Amino acid sequence: xxxxxxxxxxxxxxxxxxxxIEAGMDQNLMKEAIHLHxxxxxxxxxxxxxxIFQGGTALRLCYGGERYSEDLDFVCGKAGAYLKDVxxxxxVDKALETTKRTLQRDFDIDAAQITLKRPAQxxxxxxxxxxxxxxxIVVPVNPxxxxxxxxxxxxxxxxxxxxxxxxxxxxxxxxVQIQDVILNAETPNEILADKAVALTARAALKFRDVWDVWFxxxxxxxxxxxEMVLKxxxxxxxxxxxxxxxxxxxxxxxxxxxxxxxxEMKRFLPSARVVQMSxxxxxxxxxxxxxxxxxxxxx
Numbered sequence: 001x002x003x004x005x006x007x008x009x010x011x012x013x014x015x016x017x018x019x020x021i022e023a024g025m026d027q028n029l030m031k032e033a034i035h036l037h038x039x040x041x042x043x044x045x046x047x048x049x050x051x052i053f054q055g056g057t058a059l060r061l062c063y064g065g066e067r068y069s070e071d072l073d074f075v076c077g078k079a080g081a082y083l084k085d086v087x088x089x090x091x092v093d094k095a096l097e098t099t100k101r102t103l104q105r106d107f108d109i110d111a112a113q114i115t116l117k118r119p120a121q122x123x124x125x126x127x128x129x130x131x132x133x134x135x136x137i138v139v140p141v142n143p144x145x146x147x148x149x150x151x152x153x154x155x156x157x158x159x160x161x162x163x164x165x166x167x168x169x170x171x172x173x174x175x176v177q178i179q180d181v182i183l184n185a186e187t188p189n190e191i192l193a194d195k196a197v198a199l200t201a202r203a204a205l206k207f208r209d210v211w212d213v214w215f216x217x218x219x220x221x222x223x224x225x226x227e228m229v230l231k232x233x234x235x236x237x238x239x240x241x242x243x244x245x246x247x248x249x250x251x252x253x254x255x256x257x258x259x260x261x262x263x264e265m266k267r268f269l270p271s272a273r274v275v276q277m278s279x280x281x282x283x284x285x286x287x288x289x290x291x292x293x294x295x296x297x298x299x
Contacts, residue, residue: 007108008033008141015175022270027150028068030141033176034103034152035061038072038137039169040178041098042154045091050082051075052161053185054194056212062167062185063220067211067268071153075186078235080126080158089122092135092154099137106177113140125158130236132157159235162228163190188222196229196297199290200245201238205257207264213293214286229297245298252291258283 012029015021021029035057042048055073059065076082100111117136124131135154161184169181186194195216198209216222233241251257261283266274277283 007106008103008139011107018174019172022272025068025270027141028268029172029175030139031070031150031152032060032068032172033107034099034137034139035069035072036169036171036176036178036181037099037102037106038095038152038154039181039183041095041102042092043181043183044098045095047088047091047095048181048183050086050088051156051184052082052164053167053183054161054191056208058185059191059212059215061169061171062183063188064170065212065215066273067208067215067265069208069268071155074154074156075159075161076125076156078158078160079128081160083126088125088156089118089133092122092156093118096135096137096154102178103139109139114138125156127158130158159232161186161190162193162231163187188216188220189225190228192216192222192293193225193228193232193297195290196224196293197232197236197238199294200241200248200298201233201236205248205251207261208268210252210261210286210290211265211268213290217289217293224293224296226297242299245294249291249294249299252287252294258287261287 008030009026012026012033015029016023016026039048039061051074053062053072053074055069055071056065056067057069057072060067060069076088080088096116100114103109103114104111115138117138119133119135122133125133133156136151137154138151141150164184164186166182167185169183171178192213195209195213198206199213202209262274262278
């Protein structure tokens with residue numbers, strides 16, 4: 001590991017020891033610390049006034065989700081409508097430069113060794129075609145088999161949100177020293193609609209979507225909204241919806257799918273939690289919940 005990243009590693013190791021967190025979660029917690037620095041910087045730059053937070057990291061940081069996440073996902077309205085009259089790419093660039101400085105300040109990471117990757121044409125999110133503007137930050141912390149990349153993407157999709165509300169980001173106490181961040185995030189019902197679209201339309205099944213559906217339905221009380229799901233398919237221009245939905249239903253019913261569930265989820269949950277789930281055969285319940293969501297909202 002780069003000596004410049006040792007401050008972050010040491011801080012996370014000390015945090016794990018203080019909180020009695022299971023070993024092996026250090027890489028996930030390092031990413032979460034970076035997420036929080038990014039959100040603080042995006043707030044300071046004014047970006048968060050114009051976008052809606054969504055996805056697995058929103059579940060983790062705004063709704064108390066158990067599983068760790070990787071990237072920051074936002075929507076910015078149809079044809080970037082929420083970004084009207086905003087020099088959006090300049091604000092994001094400013095936020096990323098701020099993040100480099102705060103990571104150096106708090107963890108003694110050399111800002112010059114933190115690399116940024118910018119989208120070639122960020123202005124396309126203000127066009128009529130569906131686009132995602134993706135920035136990427138790479139912090140010099142060694143990857144492990146549990147988290148094979150130390151990269152974090154910050155993505156903005158030019159599609160609308162249908163149900164959002166202001167929330168405070170809930171940082172794990174003691175993980176980082178940042179001010180509270182208030183942002184607009186999708187409600188559990190809308191995130192569940194996004195998960196119905198993802199389960200149906202992704203070329204490859206992501207088991208973190210399956211976990212999120214179970215969490216949304218059983219922990220947050222989210223309810224399926226077929227009308228919203230159909231709007232989202234239209235927003236993305238998803239073709240062959242029925243064919244894809246039926247193929248995914250077949251996949252969710254297979255024993256091999258249940259076996260594969262744990263291989264992915266070990267990256268995002270403590271191993272003791274995964275073992276407990278396996279002993280209770282919880283994966284079958286989770287897969288059934290995802291299949292039920294597709295039946296209620298898609299087919």
